[in-house]
Amino acid sequence: MSENSVKSSCRIAVDAMGGDFAPDNAVMGAVVAQQGDSAIEIYLLGIKEKILEVLKKNSASFPVDRIIDCPQVIEMEDIPTVALKAKPESSIVIGAKMVKNGKADAFVSAGNTGAMMAASTLLIGRINGVGRPTIGAPMPSEKGFTLLLDVGASVDSKPQHLLEYAILGTIYAKEIYGISNPSIGILSVGSEDVKGNEMSLAAFKLLKDSGLNFYGNVEGKDILKGTVNIVICDGFVGNILLKFAEGVLSLLKYKLKNYAEKSIIRKLKLLMFKSSLKGALSDMDAESHGGVPLLGVNGISIIGHGSSSVLAIKNMILRAKEMHHKEILRKFEESLERYGRK
Amino acid sequence: MSENSVKSSCRIAVDAMGGDFAPDNAVMGAVVAQQGDSAIEIYLLGIKEKILEVLKKNSASFPVDRIIDCPQVIEMEDIPTVALKAKPESSIVIGAKMVKNGKADAFVSAGNTGAMMAASTLLIGRINGVGRPTIGAPMPSEKGFTLLLDVGASVDSKPQHLLEYAILGTIYAKEIYGISNPSIGILSVGSEDVKGNEMSLAAFKLLKDSGLNFYGNVEGKDILKGTVNIVICDGFVGNILLKFAEGVLSLLKYKLKNYAEKSIIRKLKLLMFKSSLKGALSDMDAESHGGVPLLGVNGISIIGHGSSSVLAIKNMILRAKEMHHKEILRKFEESLERYGRK
Numbered sequence: 001m002s003e004n005s006v007k008s009s010c011r012i013a014v015d016a017m018g019g020d021f022a023p024d025n026a027v028m029g030a031v032v033a034q035q036g037d038s039a040i041e042i043y044l045l046g047i048k049e050k051i052l053e054v055l056k057k058n059s060a061s062f063p064v065d066r067i068i069d070c071p072q073v074i075e076m077e078d079i080p081t082v083a084l085k086a087k088p089e090s091s092i093v094i095g096a097k098m099v100k101n102g103k104a105d106a107f108v109s110a111g112n113t114g115a116m117m118a119a120s121t122l123l124i125g126r127i128n129g130v131g132r133p134t135i136g137a138p139m140p141s142e143k144g145f146t147l148l149l150d151v152g153a154s155v156d157s158k159p160q161h162l163l164e165y166a167i168l169g170t171i172y173a174k175e176i177y178g179i180s181n182p183s184i185g186i187l188s189v190g191s192e193d194v195k196g197n198e199m200s201l202a203a204f205k206l207l208k209d210s211g212l213n214f215y216g217n218v219e220g221k222d223i224l225k226g227t228v229n230i231v232i233c234d235g236f237v238g239n240i241l242l243k244f245a246e247g248v249l250s251l252l253k254y255k256l257k258n259y260a261e262k263s264i265i266r267k268l269k270l271l272m273f274k275s276s277l278k279g280a281l282s283d284m285d286a287e288s289h290g291g292v293p294l295l296g297v298n299g300i301s302i303i304g305h306g307s308s309s310v311l312a313i314k315n316m317i318l319r320a321k322e323m324h325h326k327e328i329l330r331k332f333e334e335s336l337e338r339y340g341r342k
Numbered sequence: 343m344s345e346n347s348v349k350s351s352c353r354i355a356v357d358a359m360g361g362d363f364a365p366d367n368a369v370m371g372a373v374v375a376q377q378g379d380s381a382i383e384i385y386l387l388g389i390k391e392k393i394l395e396v397l398k399k400n401s402a403s404f405p406v407d408r409i410i411d412c413p414q415v416i417e418m419e420d421i422p423t424v425a426l427k428a429k430p431e432s433s434i435v436i437g438a439k440m441v442k443n444g445k446a447d448a449f450v451s452a453g454n455t456g457a458m459m460a461a462s463t464l465l466i467g468r469i470n471g472v473g474r475p476t477i478g479a480p481m482p483s484e485k486g487f488t489l490l491l492d493v494g495a496s497v498d499s500k501p502q503h504l505l506e507y508a509i510l511g512t513i514y515a516k517e518i519y520g521i522s523n524p525s526i527g528i529l530s531v532g533s534e535d536v537k538g539n540e541m542s543l544a545a546f547k548l549l550k551d552s553g554l555n556f557y558g559n560v561e562g563k564d565i566l567k568g569t570v571n572i573v574i575c576d577g578f579v580g581n582i583l584l585k586f587a588e589g590v591l592s593l594l595k596y597k598l599k600n601y602a603e604k605s606i607i608r609k610l611k612l613l614m615f616k617s618s619l620k621g622a623l624s625d626m627d628a629e630s631h632g633g634v635p636l637l638g639v640n641g642i643s644i645i646g647h648g649s650s651s652v653l654a655i656k657n658m659i660l661r662a663k664e665m666h667h668k669e670i671l672r673k674f675e676e677s678l679e680r681y682g683r684k
Contacts, residue, residue: 142596152531155539189494189581197497197578220586224593236539237579239531244562244583248590251566252623254484259622266618273615276608280601281594 009041010324012317013095013104016046016054017073018111019313020306023047026110027054029313031062036314040321043104045070045091070094076306080114084122092116096123099299106320110291110304110313117153120294120301127329129336132157133296134165134235135303136172137242143226147173147182150232152239153294162186162203162232164341166212168295169230171335175326176319179229185218187233193217199234210339249281290315293323295332300324351383352666354659355437355446358388358396359415360453361655362648365389368452369396371655373404378656382663385446387412387433412436418648422456426464434458438465441641448662452633452646452655459495462636462643469671471678474499475638476507476577477645478514479584485568489515489524492574494581495636501544504528504574506683508554510637511572513677517668518661521571527560529575535559541576552681591623632657635665637674642666 014030016023023046034042044051044062048069055062072087084093092111096119098104109116121133136149149165150157157165166184173182186204188196195217196204207214215228220241223231233241256277260270290312291304300323302316356372358365365388376384386393386404390411397404414429426435434453438461440446449466451458463475478491491507492499499507508526515524528546530538537559538546549556557570562583565573575583598619602612632654633646642665644658 140593142593155531187582189497189578197576200578220582220584221589221592223586224589233582234539236531236542237582240529240562240575240579241583241586242562244565244586247563247566250563251482251484252594255482255622256619259618269615269618273611273618276601276611276615277598280597 009039010106010321011041011043011104012320013043013045013068013098013107014313014317015091015095015107015109015111016044016051017070017091018109018116019304019308020076021308022110023050023054025308025310026313027051027062028058028060028310029308030317031055031058031060032310033314033317034062037318037321040317042066042317043068043098045095047071047073068094074112074115076112078112078115080112080118083112083115084118092119093123096120096301099301100124105324106300106302108291108302108304108313108316108320110306110308110316113152113303113306116301116303117294120297120299124297124299124301127296127298127332127336129333129341130164130168130296132161132164133294134161134168135292135294136165136169137238137292139223139231139242139245141224141226146223146226146228147177147230148223148233148238148242149230149295150235150238151242151292152235155234155236157199157234159199159202159206162199162234163206163210163339164296164336165232166207166210166214166230167335167339167341168332169232170212171328171331172293172295173229175328175331176322177229181213182229183213183215184230184232185215185222185228187223187231187237188217188219191217191219191222203232212339290319293319298329300329351381352448352663353383353385353446354662355385355387355410355440355449356655356659357433357437357449357451357453358386358393359412359433360451360458361646361650362418363650364452365392365396367650367652368655369393369404370400370402370652371650372659373397373400373402374652375656375659376404379660379663382659384408384659385410385440387437389413389415410436410440416454416457418454420454420457422454422460425454425457426460434461435465438462438643441643442466447666448642448644450633450644450646450655450658450662452648452650452658455494455645455648458643458645459636462639462641466639466641466643469638469640469674469678471675471683472506472510472638474503474506475636476503476510477634477636478507478511479580479634481565481573481584481587483566483568488565488568488570489519489572490565490575490580490584491572491637492577492580493584493634494577497576497578497581499541499576501541501548504541504545504576505548505552505681506638506678507574508549508552508556508572509677509681509683510674511574512554513670513673514635514637515571517670517673518664519571523555524571525555525557526572526574527557527564527570529565529573529579530559530561533559533561533564545574554681632661635661640671642671
């Protein structure tokens, strides 16, 4: 229904200095996205000289007037809150400010996650009715994927924060994934209503009375089964789970390599099978989803994995555009009001 | 050093009614263990008639005077504390009491986990110095496995409970896995000392000053990498993680099957590869480890997975014997005293 009110253009600020392969992947991701979609107006934020170098090296073109020189760089190992103050001329601070000041509709970065969260929360600010912003990550499941949130925006969440995650997640799953009435589960140690810790049990009560499509408690395995569309939890649990899941494919590769090394026949068999395995597990790769959105801040902010590829950066930009065109912020606000959070 | 003081025999009570495939797998697991090791004196606890039926069906022999008739059965869906009171003649209650009264050296069950924990904690009691017993589970890693605890004995653990888990885990890893000086990590949202939630940060301080081989904070992926030998966490997090991990192989199988169904060539390729994959991932299967011990109770209590196979039951019995012969309870006590917990 909102498709009629689509805005004609979308200005997206991209952190050229963010990620383990910056500025290369970030710059080229922006170039590819820009070439593929002229309705996006991309701004590249970073050390201008370095950005131009990457463009030259790749014989790529990008409008020079949309390269915003940011002489400071927040490194991956910088302490977020310290870095924000010490490096006001960094791409992360300037990108967040562009969104705050209405000069960009979205900001995308594969840089320091903590700094990106802090800049988004502190500089852009929260949506009215949101106590704590949250990061939602798609986890692979038998039915495609399960949206897990929070995966690390905050720890020691209170029950009302879980309710907020559920509201924000519902809108996100509806608008971005096209799930008409997404079901929500609370991550717990058993599926029975009485299972949980103090916080999850209190959140259970809030969710039960919320009017949202609440399924009840779910267990760790339900994320992978796809029992519900959305699983909510405290960021401490979600982050540990996300990083564990990221390690699973690495362990699998390690085990297969180790097994193959014991004989030539094994090695040949594995070589033959490699492409099948890759094909079968392709959608378990986080890269294909691009980054994860920080939901609840008063602007569009997408955080990418440090190892983001060119494709991942491009996908993050396209996701930002989609969120903007679907007016997701307005829908968050409306939904928070509907469910009594403001 | 303790090998000299090995006791000559070991009496192990086995719950014949526990698990999804009871009494068949439990009875036959006991039979196989008994046949393989005459130094163990196994007692089979359950409905005598049903036990005899399984023995007859399999043409197996087992000393009839060591079948303890327990007319009541605690089902998988029974509420633990309610069941303990309502079913005093059940195998779980009688097994725990046999350990308490010195009539058995260990109790092994693949039945209702909650009931098994409650019976062990309430009837056998805790070791002096232990606030909360804990369940340790071996998780697959690049270096073999990582001992994760607590995986669900309790939720809302206090920092001092994590210290206890670390002490108990250290002794267990030393004695049972032969790791001379096991390293310990606290599961957290980042590896830096300052990362964590209120509880984990308080536990960090306790561990740092404990004199144990404390490594610091570890992330979810470190469990799979094998960064440390022991990872400690609250049972809420550990249980969610354990069940998530259990679901990973199922998802893998599902994805491969789904992929294969799309063409005959894919199917043939996968068929050829099946044994290799199984071989490479064999040690990722929880079954091979048998059950998980409940550490901190004043007796040996091993809890099996509901789906325990005959082999898993047998392995649980052998593990119980090993714990008994290595005098692990005495070593727990000594260690708790050494680290000032009693």
